[in-house]
Amino acid sequence: xxxxxxxxxxxILRQASAQVxxxxxxxxxxxxxxxxxxxxxxxxxxxxxxHLRWAVAAGSAACMQSGAVPPPLAAIESVLxxxx
Numbered sequence: 001x002x003x004x005x006x007x008x009x010x011x012i013l014r015q016a017s018a019q020v021x022x023x024x025x026x027x028x029x030x031x032x033x034x035x036x037x038x039x040x041x042x043x044x045x046x047x048x049x050x051h052l053r054w055a056v057a058a059g060s061a062a063c064m065q066s067g068a069v070p071p072p073l074a075a076i077e078s079v080l081x082x083x084x
Contacts, residue, residue: 004032004056008048015052018060018079024067031062031071053083 003016035058039051057079061071064079 004052004059006048006052006055011048013049013052015049015056016084018057018083020060020064020079022063023065025063026066027068027070028059028062030068032056032059034058034070035076053080057083 003014006013006015032055036051036055038058039046039054043050043054054076058071058076061075061079062069064075065071
């Protein structure tokens with residue numbers, strides 16, 4: 001995957017995909033939206049680039065397991081730690 005793009009407040013932000021071992025891509029989009037919402041709720045004062053990083057990390061973490069299972073927070077945080 002090439003990553004994600006977010007259009008917010010007149011900006012176009014891009015975030016490269018995290019490098020993870022893919023087990024299944026089912027649920028990656030849903031997890032990305034969940035990661036974005038989680039970041040907005042818990043880190044509301046953060047900038048849009050950081051919110052996008054959370055979205056991409058959550059989608060990437062979802063790909064590391066088979067089936068449409070939400071990734072655990074620890075997996076998302078682990079992926080975040082590897083991202084630029």
